[in-house]
Amino acid sequence: MMSDESSDVPLILAPAGDRDSFLAALAAGADAVYCGLKAFSARMEADNFSLTELAGLTALAHARNVRVNVAMNNMIRTDEVEKAFHLVQRLVRDVKPDALIVQDLAFIPLVRQAGYAGELHLSTLANLSFPDGLRVAEMLGFSQVVVPRELDVDALRLMAASCPKGLRLESFVHGALCYAVSGRCYWSSYLGGKSGLRGRCVQPCRRLYRSEKGEKGGYFSMQDLSLDVLTKVLADIPEVACWKIEGRKKGPHYVSYTTTAYRMLRDERDVPGRKKDALALLDMALGRPAMHYRFLPHRPWQPISPEGETASGLLAGRVKGGAREMFLAPRIPLMAGDLLRVGYEGEGGHIMVPVRRSVPKGGKLHLRGNGTVRPRSGAPVFLVDRREPELMASIRKLGEELAVMPECAPAAVEKPLVFPVPLKKKDPSRDLMLRRRPGKAGEKGYESGLWIDPNRAPGIPDGAVRHVWWWLDPVIWPESSDSWKKAIAGLIRRGARRFVLNAPWQMGLFDKPDGLALWAGPFCNVANPMAVDVLAGLGFSGVIVSPELGEEDFLALGAKSPLALGAVLSGFWPLAISRVGTLGPGESLTSPKAEKLWGRSYGDNQWLFPDWPSDIREKKPLLEKAGYRLFVHMEETLPKGMEARKRPGLWNWNLRLL
Incomplete structure (x- = not known):
C-alpha cells in the first residue's frame, strides 16, 4: 500500500471502469484511481475488474506512486456476507489497495476480521450530509468521507470545520449528477427490481415524461457537474483532501481529458493560457452539458431543462x-x-x-x-x-509495462467469518402509524409515529410526547443541523424517549443518547446482520430493515439479526428524495409506462412518489414468525383529484433483489 503521508494539495481521484481507462488515468497524471470489482460495486454496469487483473494494475500504479481505491460500495444481502468477506480477504492478500470505499456498515467488521490495515472511505451513498455526523464516521474507523454533490461551498466549509482530527473530506468536482440525493433513490428498484444501492440502476430519471398538458420532456434528467475554475475556491478548504471525478462507466478519452484538465487547474491555474486549455479539454470530454450546480450559494444553476439537451456525448x-x-x-x-x-x-x-x-x-x-x-x-x-492515436499509444506503452508485472496466484482463503449472536428474546409485535401531523389520539391497534419538523412545534400535549415514535428526515443538510439538534433536545426535555433515525450518522445529533430508545429507520438501508451488529455497537435498540428486500432476504435477516427488527408494511414510499424541486403542489408527470409521479416538499427536499403504495400487509404473519416485531404504515395522502393505481405493492417481495 502507498504511504499515508499528508499533502498540501488535494489528490485528483480518477475513475476507471476497465483496463484502458485505468491506464489512461495513470498516463494523465492522476494521484489516485478508484475502481470496482466484478461483484459488490455500485457501478455494476461498468466492466470492472477481476482480482488478478486489478492486482497487476495496482502494482503498476504503486510503482508510479499512485493510490488505488477499490469501491465495494453496494448494499449486501444476508446470503452475500460470507462471499464479500472472502473477497475482502483476497483483496488484502493479492491486491493491497490503499482504501476501500463502502456504504454498507457490514464492511466494517468484515475488513477487521480479514486483517485489512488500509483506509476505509465512506461512500456518498451512505449519505453523511451534515457536520455532526462526521464524528460518528470517525468513531467507526473511517478516514475519509465522500460528501454529497448537493453541498454548496458554505455548507462544505461547515462540514470542514467539524472534521475530527484524522478525518478528511472527498468532494466531487466533475461528472454526472443524479436527480436524487445519493443513497436516497429507490426509483429503479421500485419500478423494476434493479436497485441503485446495489449498482443496478437503469436510470428511469433519464427517460422522457409527459406533463399534464401533454408535453414530453426530461423533467428529471440532470446536466453534469463541472466545478472547473471554481476548484480554486475548493482548494482553499484544506480538509477537502481529494477532488473526485465521476465516471466509472466512461471510456479512456473521458478519463484522460478530465484528469488532465483538473491537474492543470490545480497545478497550473496561474500559468497564462492554462485555464483556457483546461476548459477546452472539459468541453471535449464527451459528457453531458455541464454547470456549477449549487456550488455557489448566491448563484445556483438550474440543473434540469426539460426541453434542453441532457444527453451524454x-x-x-x-x-x-x-x-x-x-x-x-x-x-x-x-x-x-x-x-x-x-x-x-x-x-x-x-x-x-x-x-x-x-x-x-x-x-x-x-x-x-x-x-x-x-x-x-x-x-x-x-x-x-474517442480513441486518439496519442492516447492509445500511451495506453499501449503502459500495457507493455503491465504485462511484465508479477501475477498473483489464485488460492483459497480459509479463515472463517464470525457472525454476531442472533437475538433470542422476542417482544410482542406492534403496529406503528407514521404521519406528518398528529392523528386521532389512541387510534385503535396502532402506536403513533410523527415526522419531526424542526421549524414547527408538534402540536401535541406534553403527556403524549413520551408515547410517540419521533422520526428524523432521511436527509439533513449542514445549514439546518443546528435546528435539528434544538428540536430533538426540546422533545427530550418534554419527555420524548423513542426516536427513529434515518441515517446512522444522525446519532451525532443526540448529546446524551442514554435512556433513549433509538431505532435505525428504513432509510438506513440495512439488509444483513453484520450491519445490524455495527448499529448495536452504536447504541441502537432495533432496526427497521430496507424495504427493498425480497422474501428470502427478509426471512434470512430475521433469523440472524442481533437486534429487534421492524419492517415497512404499507404506505407511499418515495421513489426519490431530491434537492431539486421539479413538481409543484398537485402537479404530476406520467412515465412512458403510464405511471403517475407526484411530489411533495418537506423542509429542504422534494419527495417524489408513485401513484400506488407499497403494501405487504398480507405478509405480516410470515414476518412475525421470522422474528419481526415493529410494523410501520406510512401515511401520505395523494394529491387532490388523483386516484391510487390498482397495482400490487409487493415491491421486490416476489423478486430476487438485483
Missing part, C-alpha cells in the same frame, strides 16, 4: 436519408475508433455505432440498424467515445 449531427439509405453527414471530423450513439440513452431503441474509418466534416457515414432497431431520419447522433 458531443452532438455530431442528425440522421439523414430515407428508406433506401440512412447516413450521417457529421458536423465534426470523425476518427477511426470513434463510438457513436444514435438516439438518447434515456429512450428505447438507441443504437451504438463504431466508426471504422475516418470521416471528414460534412462527409458521409452510412448507418445500419442492429438487427432489431433501424436508425430513424432526424435522430440525433452523439460522439460518446
